[in-house]
Amino acid sequence: MHLDSHDKHITPGQPQIDKNQNFRQSFGHAIGGVWLVIKKERNMRFHLLMSIIVVALGLWFKIGRSDWLWISVAIFSVITAEFLNTIVESIVDLVVGKSYHILAKTAKDVAAASTLVAAFFAVVIGLIIFEPYIWFLLSPK
Numbered sequence: 001m002h003l004d005s006h007d008k009h010i011t012p013g014q015p016q017i018d019k020n021q022n023f024r025q026s027f028g029h030a031i032g033g034v035w036l037v038i039k040k041e042r043n044m045r046f047h048l049l050m051s052i053i054v055v056a057l058g059l060w061f062k063i064g065r066s067d068w069l070w071i072s073v074a075i076f077s078v079i080t081a082e083f084l085n086t087i088v089e090s091i092v093d094l095v096v097g098k099s100y101h102i103l104a105k106t107a108k109d110v111a112a113a114s115t116l117v118a119a120f121f122a123v124v125i126g127l128i129i130f131e132p133y134i135w136f137l138l139s140p141k
């Protein structure tokens with residue numbers, strides 16, 4: 001029997017390479033992608049730890065709704081940049097393998113730069129939001 005890319009008959013245990021057939025399957029692969037980045041990328045685990053600390057501080061200081069909005073934007077910007085960084089690294093490795101290429105270096109370095117810029121943005125947001133609370137804690141009672 002001829003099998004082409006549209007053939008849906010996948011034998012059990014065979015890796016899937018064609019389209020997802022339902023929402024559950026798509027969702028399962030998306031969650032698998034999230035888990036993969038957490039497992040593979042040390043930076044992602046660091047971002048998650050920082051996010052947990054920031055959310056805990058936000059709860060402790062009882063920050064307002066608009067502050068939560070900015071914190072959410074900051075956290076999701078960094079996480080999205082880290083996902084894109086991992087995508088770029090994987091595609092570059094797939095294309096060039098172990099060989100050195102100046103365009104591979106450009107792609108990986110710029111992808112890493114996007115994460116750095118997002119992290120810097122998050123730090124600025126964090127400083128603007130938490131600065132009054134920090135001064136309050138540090139001021140003599």
Ligand SMILES: Nc1ncnc2c1ncn2[C@@H]1O[C@H](COP(=O)(O)OP(=O)(O)OP(=O)(O)O)[C@@H](O)[C@H]1O
Pocket residue numbers: 041043085089096097098099100101102104105108109112
């Ligand atoms: N094939 C290549 N050709 C040229 N330079 C490369 C290549 N692969 C990696 N590099 C250089 O090595 C650096 C580290 O690459 P690597 O794939 O190990 O990223 P990483 O350590 O996972 O990065 P990050 O810390 O952002 O997750 C890249 O930023 C790039 O400067």
